[in-house]
Amino acid sequence: MSNADTPEADLLTDAVAPAIQLKGISKAFGPVQANKNISISVKPGTIHGIIGENGAGKSTLMSILYGFYKADSGQILINGAETQIPDSQAAIRAGIGMVFQHFKLVQNFTVLENIILGAEDGPLLRPSLNKARGVLKQLAEEYELNVDPDAVVEHLDVGHQQRVEILKALYRQADILILDEPTGVLTPAEADHLFRILENLRKEGKTIILITHKLREIMDATDTVSVMRRGEMTATVQTSETSPERLAEMMVGRKVLLQVKKTPAEPAGPILEVENLRHVDEQGVERLKGISLDVRGGEILGIAGVAGNGQSDLLEVLGGYAEGTGTIRVRGKEIDLTGRHSDGQSRRADGIAHVPEDRHREGLIMPFTAWENMIFGYHRDPGIQSGPLMDNAAIKTEAAAKMERFDVRPPDPRLAARNFSGGNQQKIVLAREIERNPDILLVGQPTRGVDIGAIEFIHQQIIRLRDEGKAILLVSVELDEIFSLSDRIAVMFDGRIMGERVPSETNEQELGLLMAGITDTAHAHVPASPMAMSEAELQKAAVEAPEPTTPEPPAPPPSEAASDTQPSAKAKDAPGKSKDHQEKPRPSESVASLSATLPQSTASVPRQPPPRQDPQESDPNG
């Protein structure tokens, strides 16, 4: 999209000094060389992507640019002039704004207060607040950056919080905007909106540096891309002249398969049978409404669905940490769904291993070492006991061997789990569960927040397990992943299985309709091309979908109504992109647009507790 006008931009900017030029930047933390002799030149008025795996040194480089760290050596030139950036204040003065991956916002302050913090005009707040209100209004109109200035930040969703961060930078008159992994926390629709904002900013002549490890974003949004690997800048190329495969190769340092290779499944008899499974959560909402499915040995059953339609609950009940009613049979033997024999450990004894969706919360204990993490759930295994104690030496040796086999880097079992990158953490969890040779493996979002190199490895491991004749239940919100791994696909909507399909006989449109709860495709006039459906028809189809039985309608954040001033803002948010890895171009965006036209509750059944309401807390009349 933006590449169309690069030749013209080239002509214009050749004479102009680069917005940012780094020369020979090096930075070491103790023995670790985070940045090695990095040189880069960013043209003004472009979107420059910096891509690299986690730990490649991208964030360190940007922290140097923002004055958080001081480089050991090297020069920084801003608009052609050498600039010292000893602290954030200096970076702000040089016109650099930074949007951090973890927002630096004061949660119980209003948007306005956050914006002016540190950039107040005088000792009294009122004039600054009034000025900021005016500036904000103007910025909102210019760049689609709508946020209610009086909303308290903690009541905003992440997408809006990120806009506040961008507004903060623009309020400080930043010409150069650095965004560090900006889409990691966003839904596809929010990410889309973000890229429209960035495009608007670029048109206004701002320079944008986009740090990410997502190839698709780089390909879609940037003009130029620099690749980092192990602290070094390995290449800088025009985005239009490269391909995702090339970029992936430069990032990882070897050829990467973006598509998993697998042979057709040779399924045996069913290993896991689920009949009429029901689950009611703590709030009394029925999350599973009679799920029946079976998984045969040697096949991967993929569960597709928009997040929050009961997939997590299914994993929790199967994994033994939520109670349910119904029948679950493993190799024909019924297992307890309630009581003392319904917990993670009993499930593991039954042969069900579980790679949970949220590895930080459910998969690992972050401050504990890798070897400790690798024994959890199996710590009563007689094989590792030594009298009344655990045989730690044996566990460590075993852990080291597993880490070697699963290519966990660094392969040091004494390192705390939090010190590993996302991909390596996931490999630790996988190694723990797979190496115990389970009959059934439950996998939730196996590659969420995982590097591209690690994704390939993780997918291969899952397929290897399948080829050994195990039954695998895969839950993923990434349709790409569902398609590339599954042998059968079941679609969940509102706690029910809407239908099962074989990947080769279906397409994303059909699955998209199922994910939106529409089974009667003939009635919805869709069959051939949902693209042909008018907005009205889609809405009609959506309305006829089973009524979600959430007790209360999900209240949008209080700011929502005020912040999205145009009535069509919601609809415009719709065309979402799948986030992670690049694949063949999507024939249609119908999946996301459909879910957007649905009653809100289907897309995001409110699982999370309502935003904390404590109006007094920042009450100025305190």
Next chain:
Amino acid sequence: MDFLTTLQVLDSAIRLATPLLLACLAGLFSERAGILDIGLEGKMLAAAFFSAATASITGDVWLGLGAGIVASMALSLVHGLASITFRGNQLISGVAINFLAAGLTVLIAQAWFSQGGRTPSLIGTGRFEPLTLPGAEMLTGIPLVGPIYSELISGHSILVYVAFLMVPLTWWLLFRTRFGLRLRAVGEAPEAVDTAGVSVVGVRYVAVCICGILCGLAGAYLATALQAGFVKDMTAGRGFIALAALIFAKWRPWHALYACLLFGLLQAVALRYQNIDLGAFVVPVQFMDALPYILTVVILAGFVGKAIPPRAGGQPYVKES
């Protein structure tokens, strides 16, 4: 209970609430900036001793007040050094300050005055005298308004008025000024302040210094206005009651005033009515004396509902990206 007695109890409540209020506001500044301060008690005690000692030696209560503030500030800076610069544990630093003050005041008092750990009684200009507000005597004759003005509002020492004026001033500073915005931000999300190019350490030190000044006022008031001289452990847990009031008030200045008045009233009632005869049984004096402390425990046990402290409270700020 007749009108005059009520007035006298309320009058006493105001006097007793004053040191609590000053200490509570001191804690408010510190904790809003993310520095937990359990050492309010120790700072008050040190200020009480040094103000009384200086006032008794020089005979000038204002010098005494200055000495009290300096002593309290010194301890505040120790706390700041430990918890801001060296990123130590703020609770431990506070506890250490309390021990230090409790021991040191008595030791020095004994060394200087040899009166068993107390200072000589302050007389004349060595003490803050009650101020009679203009018109207080003229209005005495007017029913209701007269006694309220002359008994309740007039006739306190200057520090009482300072303490009560500190409430709107604190509110204004916190919620209407740049300094207040930064102070509150630094207690909630120091990383936001840091990335905005403002020194976290600087803001926190200013907060700790304000805390020291207010604790100094509180301590000096105890020794040179409420009483006439320093006695061992004269703060009697007021620093902790102030902390309780702070939580009760959920770190808000006006609510801090109400909370401190409530505690002051309880103390006043306990002083006035030593034994309350309820007919069937007599509430013993010990119970009345313990009442403010019992209430403190009840309040801290969560009776007040959910009090959300400043989010970065107690955590030293370590820069990371």
